[in-house]
Amino acid sequence: MAGAGGVLYLTPIVFHQQSFSAAGVTSGLAAAALAGTAGRFLSGALLDRGLPCSLPVQLTVLLGLGGDALLLAARDFPGYLAGQLLLGIAAGLFWPAIELAVPLTCPPVPSARAFALVRSADALGVACGALLGAALAGIGLLRGIYLVDMACLVILALLLRRQPLPAAHPRRDGGARGTSLAWLRPLVPLLVVVLVATGLPALMQSALPLDLVRGGLRRAPLPESLGALLMGLQLVLMVVLQWPVGQAMARRPVNVGLGLSLLSFALGTLLLALSALIEQGLGVLLLAQLPLALGATAFLPTATEAVVELTPAHHQGLAMALFSQCFALSAFAAPLLAGRLLDGQGHGVGLWLVVSALCLLTLPVLGRIERNQRDGPLSRPGDRQPGA
Numbered sequence: 368m369a370g371a372g373g374v375l376y377l378t379p380i381v382f383h384q385q386s387f388s389a390a391g392v393t394s395g396l397a398a399a400a401l402a403g404t405a406g407r408f409l410s411g412a413l414l415d416r417g418l419p420c421s422l423p424v425q426l427t428v429l430l431g432l433g434g435d436a437l438l439l440a441a442r443d444f445p446g447y448l449a450g451q452l453l454l455g456i457a458a459g460l461f462w463p464a465i466e467l468a469v470p471l472t473c474p475p476v477p478s479a480r481a482f483a484l485v486r487s488a489d490a491l492g493v494a495c496g497a498l499l500g501a502a503l504a505g506i507g508l509l510r511g512i513y514l515v516d517m518a519c520l521v522i523l524a525l526l527l528r529r530q531p532l533p534a535a536h537p538r539r540d541g542g543a544r545g546t547s548l549a550w551l552r553p554l555v556p557l558l559v560v561v562l563v564a565t566g567l568p569a570l571m572q573s574a575l576p577l578d579l580v581r582g583g584l585r586r587a588p589l590p591e592s593l594g595a596l597l598m599g600l601q602l603v604l605m606v607v608l609q610w611p612v613g614q615a616m617a618r619r620p621v622n623v624g625l626g627l628s629l630l631s632f633a634l635g636t637l638l639l640a641l642s643a644l645i646e647q648g649l650g651v652l653l654l655a656q657l658p659l660a661l662g663a664t665a666f667l668p669t670a671t672e673a674v675v676e677l678t679p680a681h682h683q684g685l686a687m688a689l690f691s692q693c694f695a696l697s698a699f700a701a702p703l704l705a706g707r708l709l710d711g712q713g714h715g716v717g718l719w720l721v722v723s724a725l726c727l728l729t730l731p732v733l734g735r736i737e738r739n740q741r742d743g744p745l746s747r748p749g750d751r752q753p754g755a
Contacts, residue, residue, distance in 0.1 A: 370516030372496025373503075374454070376598045378438070379576040381509055382447055389577050393706030395447050396573050399455030400698035406459025407695060411688025414467055415681065420532035423464035428524045430457035432517055439513040455695075462691040467683055468532045470675050478675050482668040483613025490609040490664070494602035501595035509595075553677045554686060556735040557670070558693055560625055563729045564666050565697040567632050570722065571601070571659065572698075574705035575639070578715035579652075583643025586652075597652060604660035612664040620740060621676065622733040624669030629733075631662030633726040640719035677739060 379392050410423040434453030441447045473481035496515065503511040579597060582588035589597065616624035638655035642648035671690065678686040708718045 369492040369496040369499070370512075370519030372493035372602065373500030373512030374435070374438075374496070374516050375493070375572045376497045376576065376602070377500040377504070377509060377512055377595055379573055380504070380580065380595060381438075381512070382441075383577060383580060384509070385442065385447075387444070387447070388706075389574075389581070389709040390703075390706040391444060392577065393573050393702035395444070395451040396569075396702040397699045398448055399451035399458070400569075400695045400702075402452045402455030403457075403459030403695045404692065406456045407463055407688045407691050408685075410460045410463040411685040411691075414463060414684030414687070416684075417534050419534045420464040420468040420471070421527050423460040424532065425524065425527060427457040427461040428520045428527075430454070430460070431520045435513040435517045435520075439510055459691070459695065462694070463684060463687040464532070466671055466674075466687045466691065469671070470683075471533045477617070479617035479668070479672045480614065482671045483610060483617050486613055486664070486668040486671075487606070487609040489667070490602065490605040494599065494606045497595070497602045498599040501592060501599050504595045505592045550679055550682045550686075551689075553739040554674070554689065556732050556739065557621075557673050557677065558689060559732050560629070560729055560736070561670055561690060561693040562697055563725055564625070564628055564632065564662075564670070565694045566701040566722065566725075567636075567659070567662065568694070569698040569701040570705055570718075571598070573702040574709060574715065574718060577706075577709055578639070578643075578718075581709065581713075583648060583714045584716060585646045586643050586648035587646075589649075597656070600653070601656040601660050604656055605664055608660055608664040609668075612661065613668040616665055616669045617672070620737060621669050621673040622737045622740070624665045625673075625736070626730060626733050628662045628666035628669070629726045629730055631658040631665065633723045635659035635662060636719040636723040636726070640716045640723070643714050643716045643719075673736070 379396075382392050382395070406423075413423070414420065430453050434450045434457060437446055437450030437453065441450055469481050469485050470478040496512070496519075499515060500509065500512045503509050576594055576598060579589045579594035616627075635655045635658035638651055638658070642651035642655065645651055674686050674690045675683065705715075705718050709715060712718075
């Protein structure tokens with residue numbers, strides 16, 4: 368994730384330097400999200416039929432190398448778009464496989480703790496990548512983030528060759544049970560929450576970097592290197608918070624972690640809106656990073672564990688694909704809407720206020736998730752172990 372950290376969070380700044388409009392930058396990110404749709408469902412369907420988790424990740428390496436090479440050389444929109452499309456397909460193949468590999472490889476450790484550990488590793492890698500990107504920005508070599516990602520992909524391929532990931536549980540029912548969608552019903556409320564919550568990482572990667580370097584109503588634009596450092600601060604906070612928060616949430620019902628996440632996102636985006644209204648808004652921007660980081664650290668391991676708890680083993684590949692698809696849909700819609708709001712209003716106040724309100728309006732859905740847990744999931748291969 369170290370290579371991905373710089374690419375995800377700093378690509379908007381790279382192409383802002385290339386004089387792309389906010390709508391142009393965010394439309395490329397949205398296209399990448401859309402391109403990942405087919406990859407996610409293909410990965411999930413094959414995993415449910417016993418495909419080793421390693422294979423989609425190996426395909427990710429090949430596509431990611433191509434996408435990074437295109438973005439490294441891109442100076443116009445077609446080159447930028449082509450690179451984003453390849454990275455989007457790569458991400459679509461990657462996430463269902465890597466998420467499903469966690470409960471398959473973690474026993475005897477409970478899956479809730481395993482997801483907390485994996486999210487801690489993710490946060491550390493992304494933070495290192497973003498901070499390295501900030502250092503590259505400081506010396507005028509920001510495009511070097513794509514070379515870093517390429518190196519990380521090569522290392523990933525070597526690791527998989529040395530230690531392949533296991534195969535998923537193949538479906539053996541074959542008949543009516545294989546075509547039934549009853550397993551999907553308990554997931555629907557969770558997917559609604561995930562759609563809202565995953566919009567925040569998409570906006571942190573697309574709209575926030577642009578908002579920082581363009582300035583607010585009264586807040587002056589930040590230098591690109593300072594904007595990159597501010598993004599790095601949020602990621603460092605995620606590294607610090609991820610393990611203790613993930614461990615605490617692993618001992619509680621998933622709706623507790625999801626509720627904490629939504630409330631934290633609402634507060635963080637409200638502070639982002641407030642920062643644009645203050646001439647010396649840097650302090651408020653810094654303050655906003657804490658609830659935003661807390662929201663992300665509470666959400667990521669909790670939501671993934673909820674998918675495992677609410678889904679039978681023979682459908683977990685497709686369930687992870689649907690879960691990952693929420694990231695893709697949010698990453699498609701959120702940057703498009705954000706780019707138009709930023710271009711139309713010239714600041715991010717309206718955007719952040721809308722996001723804050725949406726997070727609060729989603730809180731009542733958590734009650735349905737709690738009822739689905741109380742009624743009993745269809746299969747719980749990764750049972751939570753309170754106090755473990």
